[in-house]
Amino acid sequence: MPSEKLQSHLVTAQSVEQALASVENRLDKLNLPVLEQKLGSSLAALMRATEAEPEARWALRFSNEKAFLLSLAEDAAKSEFGRFLLCARGLNWRTTDLLFDPAYQATLRRQERDGSLCFFDRLAFFACPLFLATRERFGIFQRHTQPLVAEGASLASLPCGRMRDLLSLDYSRIVRGIRLVGLDKDPEALQGAQIFAAEVQAQKPLHGTIEFRVSDGLRPGLTEAGIRREFDLVTSNGLNIYLNDDQCVTFYRHVQEALKPGGTFITSHIVPTDEYRWDQINRDHWRLQAVILTVLIGALWEPRVKPRGLVQEQLETAGFREIRVFPDAQGIFPTFVAKKPH
Numbered sequence: 001m002p003s004e005k006l007q008s009h010l011v012t013a014q015s016v017e018q019a020l021a022s023v024e025n026r027l028d029k030l031n032l033p034v035l036e037q038k039l040g041s042s043l044a045a046l047m048r049a050t051e052a053e054p055e056a057r058w059a060l061r062f063s064n065e066k067a068f069l070l071s072l073a074e075d076a077a078k079s080e081f082g083r084f085l086l087c088a089r090g091l092n093w094r095t096t097d098l099l100f101d102p103a104y105q106a107t108l109r110r111q112e113r114d115g116s117l118c119f120f121d122r123l124a125f126f127a128c129p130l131f132l133a134t135r136e137r138f139g140i141f142q143r144h145t146q147p148l149v150a151e152g153a154s155l156a157s158l159p160c161g162r163m164r165d166l167l168s169l170d171y172s173r174i175v176r177g178i179r180l181v182g183l184d185k186d187p188e189a190l191q192g193a194q195i196f197a198a199e200v201q202a203q204k205p206l207h208g209t210i211e212f213r214v215s216d217g218l219r220p221g222l223t224e225a226g227i228r229r230e231f232d233l234v235t236s237n238g239l240n241i242y243l244n245d246d247q248c249v250t251f252y253r254h255v256q257e258a259l260k261p262g263g264t265f266i267t268s269h270i271v272p273t274d275e276y277r278w279d280q281i282n283r284d285h286w287r288l289q290a291v292i293l294t295v296l297i298g299a300l301w302e303p304r305v306k307p308r309g310l311v312q313e314q315l316e317t318a319g320f321r322e323i324r325v326f327p328d329a330q331g332i333f334p335t336f337v338a339k340k341p342h
């Protein structure tokens with residue numbers, strides 16, 4: 001029996017009050033010298049740098065280190081994205097999609113203009129190196145996916161979340177038909193994707209079919225009926241980053257089985273900090289990100305980062321060949337494009 005657990009976030013999420021109480025608990029036990037060594041800076045210096053950021057002076061407390069860290073968590077709780085991260089320690093279909101949704105970005109820009117944007121949202125959406133890399137990665141996926149849009153092709157997204165990856169491609173040249181398949185373990189994600197697909201179809205009708213199936217990336221065959229040699233493309237963001245090494249190889253094997261010979265797999269992975277392009281990264285924003293994601297939230301993907309070489313090895317172990325790697329500008333979240341041999 002597949003487990004009900006979702007790898008990407010805690011389904012029985014704690015309340016904001018519980019999350020803030022556990023942040024406070026963790027802060028009481030915090031080993032400051034160890035944190036400062038990891039950050040390569042004193043927390044006092046980070047507090048001074050943060051105070052100079054727009055909105056920070058009003059949103060945060062700077063009286064001492066603990067008050068500062070706790071105020072960062074309280075400020076995160078004012079944001080939909082931050083609240084979900086604090087409570088569920090990962091991202092689901094809806095919160096991930098906020099990063100890629102132009103309408104949501106426009107709302108945040110309006111809030112910025114009228115002064116109501118919270119500090120956390122400014123950081124997460126416009127400054128935080130990891131989330132900037134995530135948005136850039138979305139564009140890199142689009143560039144490698146668009147050329148695979150062809151008459152009669154079968155394209156899948158796993159986990160599809162809201163399926164913006166496939167639904168925002170250009171299908172205007174398809175006249176005979178194409179097949180899009182959204183696969184996710186969370187039925188709520190499939191429902192969200194279905195609604196989004198209907199909105200997109202209403203604006204730009206696509207010649208072809210769009211279907212959704214409950215699917216577990218860790219289950220052989222992916223679905224109850226089993227999927228074999230069905231897709232020309234599987235695109236996958238945001239599941240492997242939560243998996244351990246063995247689970248990654250298992251997941252890649254299942255994707256390999258689901259692809260037709262010659263099919264393409266596009267995925268990405270967060271790499272360790274020693275592989276970053278540090279000359280492209282704002283260090284203070286990275287330090288704030290590290291404090292928020294590691295110390296305050298304990299993000300579930302943090303212990304699962306993998307060197308680029310290891311991801312390539314795991315893809316090869318699962319049977320993929322011709323693996324090409326496309327890093328983002330900061331070198332945080334490279335994209336892997338791999339082929340199933342003919």
Ligand SMILES: C[S@@+](CC[C@H](N)C(=O)[O-])C[C@H]1O[C@@H](n2cnc3c(N)ncnc32)[C@H](O)[C@@H]1O
Nearest residue numbers: 006007008093096159160161185186216217238
């Ligand atoms: C970070 S979101 C990414 C969603 C989408 N790919 C995107 O980029 O917007 C993670 C997704 O993984 C799904 N998920 C978690 N565990 C899964 C599993 N074992 N099999 C399939 N999907 C899973 C969640 O329901 C969620 O939609």
